[in-house]
Amino acid sequence: MQKIKAAVCHEFGQPLVIKEITLRAPVGSEVEVTLDAVAICHSDISYADGAWGGALPAVYGHEAAGKVTAVGDHAKGIRVGDTVVVTLIRACQSCASCSSGSPVTCETPYDGDKGPITTAEGGTLHQAMACGAFAQKVVVEASQVVKISPEMPMDAAALLACGVITGVGAVVNSARLRPGQDVVVIGAGGVGLNAIQGARIAGARRIIAVDMSEEKLEAAREFGATDGVLATGKSPWKEVHRITGRGADAVLVTVGAIPAYDSAPRYLAPGGKVIMVGMPHSGDTSSYEPVILAAMGQGMVGSKMGDVVISRDIPWMVDLYEQGRLKLDELVSGRWTLDQINEAIADTKSGSARRNVILFD
Numbered sequence: 281m282q283k284i285k286a287a288v289c290h291e292f293g294q295p296l297v298i299k300e301i302t303l304r305a306p307v308g309s310e311v312e313v314t315l316d317a318v319a320i321c322h323s324d325i326s327y328a329d330g331a332w333g334g335a336l337p338a339v340y341g342h343e344a345a346g347k348v349t350a351v352g353d354h355a356k357g358i359r360v361g362d363t364v365v366v367t368l369i370r371a372c373q374s375c376a377s378c379s380s381g382s383p384v385t386c387e388t389p390y391d392g393d394k395g396p397i398t399t400a401e402g403g404t405l406h407q408a409m410a411c412g413a414f415a416q417k418v419v420v421e422a423s424q425v426v427k428i429s430p431e432m433p434m435d436a437a438a439l440l441a442c443g444v445i446t447g448v449g450a451v452v453n454s455a456r457l458r459p460g461q462d463v464v465v466i467g468a469g470g471v472g473l474n475a476i477q478g479a480r481i482a483g484a485r486r487i488i489a490v491d492m493s494e495e496k497l498e499a500a501r502e503f504g505a506t507d508g509v510l511a512t513g514k515s516p517w518k519e520v521h522r523i524t525g526r527g528a529d530a531v532l533v534t535v536g537a538i539p540a541y542d543s544a545p546r547y548l549a550p551g552g553k554v555i556m557v558g559m560p561h562s563g564d565t566s567s568y569e570p571v572i573l574a575a576m577g578q579g580m581v582g583s584k585m586g587d588v589v590i591s592r593d594i595p596w597m598v599d600l601y602e603q604g605r606l607k608l609d610e611l612v613s614g615r616w617t618l619d620q621i622n623e624a625i626a627d628t629k630s631g632s633a634r635r636n637v638i639l640f641d
Contacts, residue, residue: 281305283400286415287621290337292330295622296414301339301405302398305350306419310396311358312350313366313425316434318413319343320621320628320636321442322470323559326536327408328625331561335393338406341413342368345437346640348425355422363432364425367441367590368409371423383423384585395419414621416640426594429602435615435637436601436608440594442585443635444608447474447534449586449593450557452482455530459483464520464528464547466511467535468496470611470635471557473503475532477606480504486524490516490547499634503607517546527552532583534558541566545573545580554580611635 284303287296306312324340326332344366348358358364370390371383378386395407396419412418428437447470451457463479465472468491479487480503488507489500497508509519521527527549533540536558544554545568560566573579586593600606613633616624617640624636 284416286339289328300400304396306352308352309354309422310352311422312419313346314349314417315344315346317438318638319438335406338408339412340408342409342411343438343441344413345434358422362427363430365440368411370410426590443470444474445588446586447471448478449588450583451478453587454583455555457482460485461529462486462524464488464531466490466533466540468500472534476503476505520547536560548578551577556582
């Protein structure tokens with residue numbers, strides 16, 4: 281057992297507390313990773329604010345990268361010294377979902393209260409999202425990590441654990457976009473910018489960003505959007521129909537705002553699909569006219585973590601980054617220390633940040 285520093289949530293909606301916790305050694309197919317970087321995702325903030333409930337005290341954080349410093353007796357394909365991306369996708373590789381190629385919806389439950397971390401006194405400490413990466417080290421299943429080049433900047437690598445694969449994957453895996461199709465991305469934040477990149481990489485004809493902010497629409501153009509539409513207008517979907525001539529083949533909702541979900545089907549072309557990426561709070565509901573979707577052959581589909589298979593999808597995204605075709609460095613808004621995590625979270629909540637990243641010594 282070893283002592284490490286972590287940012288612990290003791291009460292929903294209150295600042296995280298930096299303190300020592302206990303981390304046990306990896307067993308079985310687990311690996312220990314000493315982290316170099318962890319990004320702050322809006323999902324971490326939502327959990328810490330109590331939007332989806334959960335056990336406390338807890339350690340959040342799930343977009344991380346670092347080096348493997350210990351392995352369990354049955355860990356396969358990973359060695360001490362490997363540089364890896366650490367994700368929350370804990371796949372058992374044997375349930376119906378995993379066996380059918382959908383590890384993001386693995387059906388084998390995980391009890392974070394019985395994970396590898398405890399309080400310094402030995403009490404229960406919840407490893408949130410099977411990761412708990414707001415800490416100097418993590419112990420996770422080997423299935424949750426992907427080996428990458430040690431030359432890759434760690435702040436950029438951390439983004440591949442969630443925000444990038446969620447946005448790009450929603451386009452290439454969930455929407456299955458074909459070259460020449462038209463795309464609307466509602467929300468030009470961190471995930472939205474990556475959905476825009478995914479549409480560019482996939483060969484979309486028109487990539488239309490919809491956001492409340494002109495500043496974010498300008499950023500969207502830097503990442504590949506061909507057009508920008510302000511959501512503050514009376515009927516922004518009419519502008520999209522004017523631009524494309526028929527609406528969008530895919531509308532990706534990358535924010536958890538209910539008004540965005542309510543309006544999303546209005547942007548669709550006949551036969552188009554709404555891809556639901558953003559996560560509203562538990563209990564929030566949206567409404568739409570199902571008769572229109574039925575009559576127009578349209579649909580709505582959920583996209584969890586971009587429906588990725590991390591061992592397949594992260595390597596080709598790394599390759600695109602190395603070629604200069606996938607922007608990662610430009611996504612990093614600020615770099616902070618673990619002791620500054622509450623300031624970094626506040627900056628993320630302000631809406632101005634693409635991704636804030638905690639760097640470890």
